[in-house]
Amino acid sequence: MMTRSMTRISRAALGHVGARYFSITALHGGVACDVQAHRGVLGGAANFFHGNPAKNSENMVVAWMRLPAVGARNASTVSLGEKQQEDEKKVQGGATSGASAGGENNNKGIVSYWGVEPAKITKEDGTEWRWNCFKPWETYKADLSIDLKKHHAPVTFLDKVAYWTVKSLRYPTDIFFQRRYGCRAMMLETVAAVPGMVGGLLLHCKSLRRFEHSGGWIKALLEEAENERMHLMTFMEVSQPKWYERALVFTVQGVFFNAYFLTYLVSPKLAHRIVGYLEEEAIHSYTEFLKELDKGTIENVPAPAIAIDYWRLPPDSTLRDVVIVVRADEAHHRDVNHFASDIHYQGHELKKAPAPIGYH
Ligand SMILES: [Fe+2]
Numbered sequence: 001m002m003t004r005s006m007t008r009i010s011r012a013a014l015g016h017v018g019a020r021y022f023s024i025t026a027l028h029g030g031v032a033c034d035v036q037a038h039r040g041v042l043g044g045a046a047n048f049f050h051g052n053p054a055k056n057s058e059n060m061v062v063a064w065m066r067l068p069a070v071g072a073r074n075a076s077t078v079s080l081g082e083k084q085q086e087d088e089k090k091v092q093g094g095a096t097s098g099a100s101a102g103g104e105n106n107n108k109g110i111v112s113y114w115g116v117e118p119a120k121i122t123k124e125d126g127t128e129w130r131w132n133c134f135k136p137w138e139t140y141k142a143d144l145s146i147d148l149k150k151h152h153a154p155v156t157f158l159d160k161v162a163y164w165t166v167k168s169l170r171y172p173t174d175i176f177f178q179r180r181y182g183c184r185a186m187m188l189e190t191v192a193a194v195p196g197m198v199g200g201l202l203l204h205c206k207s208l209r210r211f212e213h214s215g216g217w218i219k220a221l222l223e224e225a226e227n228e229r230m231h232l233m234t235f236m237e238v239s240q241p242k243w244y245e246r247a248l249v250f251t252v253q254g255v256f257f258n259a260y261f262l263t264y265l266v267s268p269k270l271a272h273r274i275v276g277y278l279e280e281e282a283i284h285s286y287t288e289f290l291k292e293l294d295k296g297t298i299e300n301v302p303a304p305a306i307a308i309d310y311w312r313l314p315p316d317s318t319l320r321d322v323v324i325v326v327r328a329d330e331a332h333h334r335d336v337n338h339f340a341s342d343i344h345y346q347g348h349e350l351k352k353a354p355a356p357i358g359y360h
């Protein structure tokens with residue numbers, strides 16, 4: 001009796017890990033995922049538990065690094081026949097090579113029986129929308145009337161902690177990047193896109209835990225994160241990271257995500273204040289960037305296509321125009337985060353004050 005129920009529990013457990021293992025085996029050695037697609041899922045899971053432990057730990061490491069990118073796809077094609085998988089591999093191969101050229105729209109049919117068809121999206125002038133990474137209704141004209149000089153004077157102890165934390169982070173940044181503002185902007189956006197996502201995630205979980213509304217703050221913070229990520233997608237069109245810069249981003253993200261997560265849990269008013277000051281620094285950096293462009297030390301190249309569509313810029317816009325709209329975005333982030341911190345300072349939760357609308 002005992003043995004039979006243990007067997008049932010084991011089967012259920014293997015059923016859950018099966019799809020995951022399916023991805024892990026496929027990833028080993030960097031071989032394309034379809035190579036081992038026909039392997040039995042349960043058989044694979046049994047190997048996972050009873051095979052060579054050293055090899056398995058190696059698989060696990062590889063899976064940690066690469067599973068998010070391909071795992072879901074592997075799992076979703078488990079039930080497809082071999083012919084369908086072959087067809088899909090061919091189509092996916094074509095789509096991937098095109099997508100790497102800047103996220104352009106590749107509406108080549110993906111073979112799948114799930115019935116999910118790519119939507120035909122057009123611009124206002126009727127031409128086809130070429131981006132998969134954002135849609136026409138997510139584009140906007142930046143509000144350039146915003147006051148760029150506004151500053152929150154640190155008064156309380158926590159304000160001073162936030163202020164000096166950000167100031168102390170600026171010195172190593174200045175030393176590392178010097179006056180390479182294109183590279184600096186790209187690298188800093190990899191950090192700037194983290195706080196909104198962490199804050200939004202924590203408010204989301206809080207809303208679920210407490211069965212309560214968020215006042216629109218979850219969306220506002222997630223939109224901020226997305227907007228920052230679009231800054232990154234734009235700047236990587238004009239500056240490509242070197243291998244050691246990628247390594248730096250990898251390390252900094254690991255540290256900063258966890259540090260900000262813990263800070264937000266302990267003191268959201270400190271966390272938002274830190275971001276408010278980070279945004280003030282971002283405004284300063286982009287102002288310096290503009291000075292270098294005006295001096296001619298950085299070439300004022302044509303604006304990347306993604307920026308022209310995202311900020312609805314004129315077709316003949318330049319990098320200078322892009323920096324101006326990005327700086328305006330940063331000023332909005334500054335206001336939202338200082339405002340969020342003020343709400344906490346006044347003893348309220350964010351849901352008590354409706355989240356600002358249109359503050360990307
Ligand atoms: Fe940004």
Ligand SMILES: [Fe+2]
Binds near residue numbers: 228333
């Ligand atoms: Fe920002």
